[in-house]
Amino acid sequence: MSVPRGAVHAKWIVGKVIGTKMQKTAKVRVTRLVLDPYLLKFFNKRKTYFAHDPLQQCVVGDIVLLKALPERRSKHVKHELAEIVFKVGNVIDPITGKPCAGTRFLENQSDSENLTEADTTYLSEKLQELKVCSTDK
């Protein structure tokens, strides 16, 4: 029976990076929903996987997609980094393609729109003071 890919059961998994202290390896925590047999409620069960990250581009807190390697790379590393789904601090909303943080977009902000009238007059006064006049000497 040929095993084209994955000597391991999980072929594709999504998890959060929890450690990057190893060279070219990322420690990824994967949560799955498991049914409690008595309460009949689903709870997150976590498991850590080690993933090969040759360019060391993962930071702690990234959400990553891992792909199973055809054969084990080392005793614990059986997956490699396929793509970084959400980079921490730099989340791109896939529907619009714009950077966002929480529930607001980051692109929309521009300083001049948020200033009030008083602010603009104050700032223009300051600018006047800063103007270097050649006659002052």
Place this chain on the structure above:
Amino acid sequence: MPMKGRFPIRRTLQYLSQGDVIFKSSVKVMTVNYNTAGELSEGARKFVFFNIPQIQYKNPWVQIMLFRNMTPSPFLRFYLDTGEQVLVDVEDKTNKEITEHIKKILGKSKETLEKEERERKKLSHPATFGPKKYHLRECMCEIEGQVPCPAFVPLPKEMRGKYKAAMKNEA
């Protein structure tokens, strides 16, 4: 003594088995991004609250991850075995519409499900007797109209082995 919780019916086996979204075998991971506030995410929130348990119950090998308040727009994302990713925008949709949509795009069709059911039925022969795990019935005595189990109703004299042996010896 009522059940505990907001909608405890979600925690019954009958409700869980009523889920009708069964994913194709190529779907490996399902990711739901939604917001905890806002009108647009309302359908997604209801979907997570009511339908995700049903989906996970029917598809125990699909990894489901929930992300809250990461992006302004709510969406679902499926990662297939082929490396393909399916993005489903669920802004301004009710939870029923969402389930219908994913059933249509990534769910097993009714014909496939019926075919699988028939395949499973073929493996077990209904006319055999044996342990409950593998057969429908354990003994002929369970069927109405057949000789009842001698543990409950003693057999008539003529059917008992010792009578038959005695008659044979006599003759």
